[in-house]
Amino acid sequence: MAEGTKPHAPAIIPGLETFPRLLRHHARVRADRPAIREKEYGIWQTYTWGECYAQVRALACGLAEAGFRRGDRLAIVGDNRPRLYLAVAAAQCLGGIPVLLYQDAIAEEMAYVLQDAEVKMAVVEDQEQVDKLLEILDRLPSLERIFYDDPRGMRHYTQPLLQGLDELLEAGRIHDRNQPDFVDEEIEKGESDDVSVMLYTSGTTGKPKGVCQTHRAFLFAGMGGVQFDHLTDREEVLSYLPMAWVGDHLFSYAQAYAAGFTINCPESSETVMTDLREIGPTYYFAPPRVFENLRTQVWIRMEDAGRLKQAMFRHFMKVAERCGIQILEGRPVPLLQRLHYALGEILVYGPLRNVLGLSRLRVAYTAGAAIGPDLFRFYRSIGINLKQLYGQTETCAYVCLQPDGEVKLDSVGKPAPGVEVKIADNGEIRVRGPMLLKAYYKRPQDTAEAFDEEGYFMTGDAGFFDEDGHLKIIDRAKDVGRLKDGSIFAPNYIENKLKFFPLIKEAVAFGHDRPYVTAFINIDLEAVGNWAERRGLAYSGYTDLAQQPAVYDLIQQCVEEVNEDLSHDPQMSGSQIRRFLILHKELDADDEELTRTRKVRRRFIAEKYAVLVEALYAGKDSQYIETAVKYEDGRAGKIAAEVRIRDAKVFPPSPRAQG
Amino acid sequence: MARVIGDVILDLQNISLSFGGVKALTNISFDVREGEIRAIIGPNGAGKSSMLNVINGVYHPQQGRIVFRGQERRRMNPHEAAAQGIARTFQNIALFKGMTVLDNIMTGRNLMMRRNFLWNALYWGPSRREEIAHRKRVEEIIDFLEIQNIRKTPVGRLPYGLQKRVELARALAAEPSLLLLDEPMAGMNVEEKQDMCRFILDVNEQLGTTIVLIEHDMGVVMDISDRVVVLDYGRKIGDGPPDEVRNDPVVIEAYLGAGH
Structure with missing residues (x-):
């Protein structure tokens, strides 16, 4: 069942085996090309490759002067800011290891990672992050210095370990002037098998682990992606996903360095949509939920539009559904349909892409979770080349990619150039190639257990290859359970089907060792709220809206649609959802119910809401529950509610209707 | 402190x-x-x-x-x-509802504008330079109060809490x-x-x-x-x-x- 190595494994250019060397190369050959842009004071400010390199040198010198040595760990925390990206390169210049942290993590979670990584210094964005680090400082004996990018609000901090990045840069510049060979010598010492970055796993299972990736691994993944999609140094990407996420490190760092293209940092997390429009990226990466939000917004706005516009939109969306994807993929389409679509292009698709900020887009990727077939079709049918990829932190997010013209809705594509993929006997996907992790930091046991005897990395995902050699993913291998009657129960599969409805934000399915499947549901406050508003339904907040009978009716329809869909799948027809409830609170990463990448932590939720699970299986109509919550500022509170429980209709197994 | x-x-x-x-x-x-x-x-x-x-x-x-x-x-x-x-904000918000956040804040600079309306009628020249200088200051205030995302939104469409913030921004624009x-x-x-x-x-x-x-x-x-x-x-x-x-x-x- 193994897939062979593809002939065109990406080649790393001799002399440019590390990221700092690549940066120096770009500063020579495309010194005046934009490397990073950032919107500040309402204007896009540009850093060229030449300027970036100069700043990285100064930063590296400053860090070295502060006592940062080869092999030391530098924590980097904050939104996507140019100087934080430059700090990554600066640490690499010195042979140090940047450790990227999620900026919205609470102090407690940061403490774990900072301790685990034995971080010596930290470069953080602003006062907010500084405050978090100071809060846990007594538990971080290894942390010697904290540098902050934005001096706002920092005037009154007197702690000696704090310093502004401006001052650090200034000191570094002087150092660089006095010892101009220092940085070059340090860069020359770096080797491709050195660890280039440490990224932490999201911790869906247990505590996060530090994944040590080498220059070789990330450059291999970066070069591979660049060659696969023919990316050039003219690409524009928007860097708005957390820097600590492997996807951002691949797209905004490794690939940007591999191809020499431009990354753009949004003004703030709230302006991403506007910034997206202004930049008009040519290459774009987003998890499915971003694409989903975009489409939900389109729909909400269309419902507020005039009748003519609505009719036009509906009509041409039907046309796009009929032939849009075929036209995108260059397959034969009757002339009349082609003309019809061309008219739609002028009236609807073109303007729509423009509103979304995707007019100049050549390639878009999504990964991190399954994407709804509807959603996927929607984007492809309006002429956006949206594709899927598959990978993990441990594989530099580089395992499978969908080739142009071979995009299927339910697969993640073929093994990427240079990557070997095989399916183990238990259905687990296993991969081998240069992009694999060097080790989990300080966890030799875990590292050893992650590989099988042939050196394949065990992804923990269950899947199979279809007849065209495309990989299909079902679920996490260990999440796949069985119902009491022995039939297969793939919770993720069911949850994803539920989440494909714009009204449902999160879902958690239960059923392992149980007689039937039940589910918790989180409604999407924006979408359901809008629906309620239009119907004149009054509500005071999430908890109130979630428990309204009309909302239950609405969600019941969704659940029953999923059941109907499942009933056509011979393996899954036993997994229809018999009973469900709408949770009284939104699942939140701050309450540890979701990981930072917004994956549900099913076991944790099952324990936390054990009363509700029991009530689902005990046949009750409602259940009272009190839940402790953590607010963003760290305070604790309580939400109490009487949660209703509903039965849903199940359908007898039947073959799927054709078409 | x-x-x-x-x-x-x-x-x-x-x-x-x-x-x-x-x-x-x-x-x-x-x-x-x-x-x-x-x-x-x-x-x-x-x-x-x-x-x-x-x-x-x-x-x-x-x-x-x-x-x-x-x-x-x-x-x-x-x-x-x-x-x-001396600048102030009001108990009942007193902003120009139909104007954008940016324009509202710009009105706070009114007293500091030196050019009369005849100069302002010209696109180029000292008026434009003055406008740019004022805009820069206003952008700093926008950054300070973290309202970049609503810069171009008409004030009437904003929730109450944000309108209050915009009013504060306008008062600050006068550099009181x-x-x-x-x-x-x-x-x-x-x-x-x-x-x-x-x-x-x-x-x-x-x-x-x-x-x-x-x-x-x-x-x-x-x-x-x-x-x-x-x-x-x-x-x-x-x-x-x-x-x-x-x-x-x-x-x-x-x-x-x-x-x-």
Whole structure:
């Protein structure tokens, strides 16, 4: 069942085996090309490759002067800011290891990672992050210095370990002037098998682990992606996903360095949509939920539009559904349909892409979770080349990619150039190639257990290859359970089907060792709220809206649609959802119910809401529950509610209707 | 904290204000020091807003002296007060609802625009340079108050809490040395209040602006102000640091009611 190595494994250019060397190369050959842009004071400010390199040198010198040595760990925390990206390169210049942290993590979670990584210094964005680090400082004996990018609000901090990045840069510049060979010598010492970055796993299972990736691994993944999609140094990407996420490190760092293209940092997390429009990226990466939000917004706005516009939109969306994807993929389409679509292009698709900020887009990727077939079709049918990829932190997010013209809705594509993929006997996907992790930091046991005897990395995902050699993913291998009657129960599969409805934000399915499947549901406050508003339904907040009978009716329809869909799948027809409830609170990463990448932590939720699970299986109509919550500022509170429980209709197994 | 509280910049002496037979303010004296946050509290109808309007030049007290920056003030109108560096926000938001956030804040720069409308009618030239300079300052304020995402949104479409923030931004655009805030947190939820508190403290600390504010939320007042004046039925019944005022039996009786 193994897939062979593809002939065109990406080649790393001799002399440019590390990221700092690549940066120096770009500063020579495309010194005046934009490397990073950032919107500040309402204007896009540009850093060229030449300027970036100069700043990285100064930063590296400053860090070295502060006592940062080869092999030391530098924590980097904050939104996507140019100087934080430059700090990554600066640490690499010195042979140090940047450790990227999620900026919205609470102090407690940061403490774990900072301790685990034995971080010596930290470069953080602003006062907010500084405050978090100071809060846990007594538990971080290894942390010697904290540098902050934005001096706002920092005037009154007197702690000696704090310093502004401006001052650090200034000191570094002087150092660089006095010892101009220092940085070059340090860069020359770096080797491709050195660890280039440490990224932490999201911790869906247990505590996060530090994944040590080498220059070789990330450059291999970066070069591979660049060659696969023919990316050039003219690409524009928007860097708005957390820097600590492997996807951002691949797209905004490794690939940007591999191809020499431009990354753009949004003004703030709230302006991403506007910034997206202004930049008009040519290459774009987003998890499915971003694409989903975009489409939900389109729909909400269309419902507020005039009748003519609505009719036009509906009509041409039907046309796009009929032939849009075929036209995108260059397959034969009757002339009349082609003309019809061309008219739609002028009236609807073109303007729509423009509103979304995707007019100049050549390639878009999504990964991190399954994407709804509807959603996927929607984007492809309006002429956006949206594709899927598959990978993990441990594989530099580089395992499978969908080739142009071979995009299927339910697969993640073929093994990427240079990557070997095989399916183990238990259905687990296993991969081998240069992009694999060097080790989990300080966890030799875990590292050893992650590989099988042939050196394949065990992804923990269950899947199979279809007849065209495309990989299909079902679920996490260990999440796949069985119902009491022995039939297969793939919770993720069911949850994803539920989440494909714009009204449902999160879902958690239960059923392992149980007689039937039940589910918790989180409604999407924006979408359901809008629906309620239009119907004149009054509500005071999430908890109130979630428990309204009309909302239950609405969600019941969704659940029953999923059941109907499942009933056509011979393996899954036993997994229809018999009973469900709408949770009284939104699942939140701050309450540890979701990981930072917004994956549900099913076991944790099952324990936390054990009363509700029991009530689902005990046949009750409602259940009272009190839940402790953590607010963003760290305070604790309580939400109490009487949660209703509903039965849903199940359908007898039947073959799927054709078409 | 390295905040410096300076000398008295505003001194109100024996102020009395009446409308016909209604005595709004009776013989009130207090001062405001440079760099401090001074709160005025009191039950509804105590005369708090009237007090602000006196400082601001909207009302002219029948009796009393107002000394601002060492100069006794003659009868003046709000326009002159603004020119002297006094800016304010209003209890009921007074923004141009149909204009964008950016344009609203730009109006705060109005007093500093030097070119007349004939110059402004020309696209190029000194007017344009002036506009750019003002826009830069406004962008800094937008950044300061973290409202980049609503820069181009018409104010009427914004939620209440954000409108309040925009009003603060407009007041800041005038680069005031004395900022009057009339119930900056009225009608806000806890989170919005926290944000607003942070911004008020930031303005005070980083821009060095002296702030006089009226607020109903006692928690907020006690947390952020340096000194508090308590009014009741147009009379001053308390004045001092928050802890002192909080424990003053007269204040407790009047403001919080018996039993607290």
